[in-house]
Amino acid sequence: MSTQAKRLRNRAGRAGVPDIRSVFQTRTEALVQRLMEQASDDTVAAALAAPSDFGGLARLLSDTAALGVSLDTVDPLAEAVARGAETKQALLRDAGGGWSSTRVAMHLGITRQAVDKRRRAGKLLALRSGAGDYVYPVCQFTDDGVLAGLDRVLAAFAPSGGWTRLDVLLAPAEEIGGVSPLDALRAGDADGAVLAASLFGEQG
Numbered sequence: 286m287s288t289q290a291k292r293l294r295n296r297a298g299r300a301g302v303p304d305i306r307s308v309f310q311t312r313t314e315a316l317v318q319r320l321m322e323q324a325s326d327d328t329v330a331a332a333l334a335a336p337s338d339f340g341g342l343a344r345l346l347s348d349t350a351a352l353g354v355s356l357d358t359v360d361p362l363a364e365a366v367a368r369g370a371e372t373k374q375a376l377l378r379d380a381g382g383g384w385s386s387t388r389v390a391m392h393l394g395i396t397r398q399a400v401d402k403r404r405r406a407g408k409l410l411a412l413r414s415g416a417g418d419y420v421y422p423v424c425q426f427t428d429d430g431v432l433a434g435l436d437r438v439l440a441a442f443a444p445s446g447g448w449t450r451l452d453v454l455l456a457p458a459e460e461i462g463g464v465s466p467l468d469a470l471r472a473g474d475a476d477g478a479v480l481a482a483s484l485f486g487e488q489g
Contacts, residue, residue, distance in 0.1 A: 376451050380455065381423035386401065389426075392426060404421075407439045408436040409431065409435075432470045434475025460481050469481070
């Protein structure tokens with residue numbers, strides 16, 4: 286947690302100071318109001334067409350910048366943040382969605398603690414959510430378990446975040462004939478998937 290965030294939390298905990306969540310909500314509402322004042326009707330309509338509220342806000346930020354409207358008055362990093370959010374949503378959609386640790390535990394017939402243990406051991410791919418817990422991409426699971434060889438592929442990656450690993454798993458890899466490491470795993474070619482994962486980051 287940043288120093289500024291700690292200061293805000295401490296201030297919010299004092300008597301007579303609004304709760305930090307209320308402060309953030311007020312600030313966010315002001316942000317949305319400023320965006321609405323700059324956005325066209327078509328941009329707002331596109332945001333409404335997004336499959337989720339979060340996606341709608343990300344699309345509003347991204348499309349507003351794409352139309353040449355300056356976001357400097359909002360936040361110099363707003364466009365990059367919005368595009369990053371959209372990219373993550375697209376990745377998770379391509380991965381078949383995400384399961385909570387509880388859902389994974391039910392699928393595998395183990396406890397949530399065992400799921401967490403497998404994640405820490407690098408045997409399951411997990412994405413850190415904004416709520417502080419983990420989301421598990423559905424694509425790594427089969428009807429009755431986990432894709433064979435997944436643990437080998439995850440171990441082959443250089444140190445990297447979950448989103449980066451998911452991106453590599455879903456992307457076509459020239460080294461294995463233009464198929465993705467995920468499809469290679471599904472076809473039983475764990476060696477090919479391991480090769481693609483191990484070569485990630487070495488191209489430069």
